[in-house]
Amino acid sequence: MQIIIFRKVKRNMIRGIVKDILFLEQKSEPATKDDVEVINDLIDTLKANLDHCVGLAANMIGVKKRILVFCAGEIIVPMVNPVILKKDEPYEAEESCLSLIGSRQTTRYETIEVEYLDINFKKHKQIFTGFTAQIIQHEVDHFEGIII
Template identity: 50%
Template sequence: MQRPIMTSRSFLRMPSEQAGPGDEAVAQDLVDTLEANRSRCVGMAANMIGVNKRIIAFVDEDLGGRITVMYNPVITATDGAYDTQEGCLSLDGERRTLRHRRIEVDFEDRRFRARHATFTGFTAEIIQHEVDHCNGIII
């Protein structure tokens, strides 16, 4: 189900709680909401739809534009820092931020199996933005 976009900065600044079995409906709502906003958005965190859980969804260009879901993502390594400008559905305009060209992420997949993966380029940038959301950091 598509949900409205959260714009409350005080809510978005709260660190998200761990996700677990039972949060699959939230993940599906996140995917549905991202799909509905795909023309202007490439990633979302659950707090952007008003749910304070560590779940992100993003368009993975390395997988042909498929939407990927991660539960409890944690960035474990970074390389290649650069400055960029980013926008966010929850905020007006763009803001300057620091990102990394390559990241490694520990996360759980849709079956809550532990995973580790490396991402580069724009996909890495999207994931960093959404993990920041999970940590209560807004650009």
């Protein structure tokens, strides 16, 4: 599988996955342009875990910032300070997380509208559906200290 990565600097920094529940339950702070290296580390760490992971939030690598990355086909998409503006069509899902053992039930939404900044801090507003929407919701929950 070929992965296309959009980022400014090419370097590899694979970080360990945090499993400390007390740390993961803490809320994340807004990210700034000074956090670009965190985005790159998230991309590298997701690439290293693609066989069993489709998304990561920054707190999962030990940084309490509102940054996530997810895999959409062959593309890794970073989102900085994402906000879910709308949610439609709730459903029950069973999810797992690299920070946890096993899987758990949760409510997700089939369609979401998200406002976010890309790696260059350009603002976007986009609608996501299906599994991609589910991944984003899972990672945004991490920002609030919500662990499935």
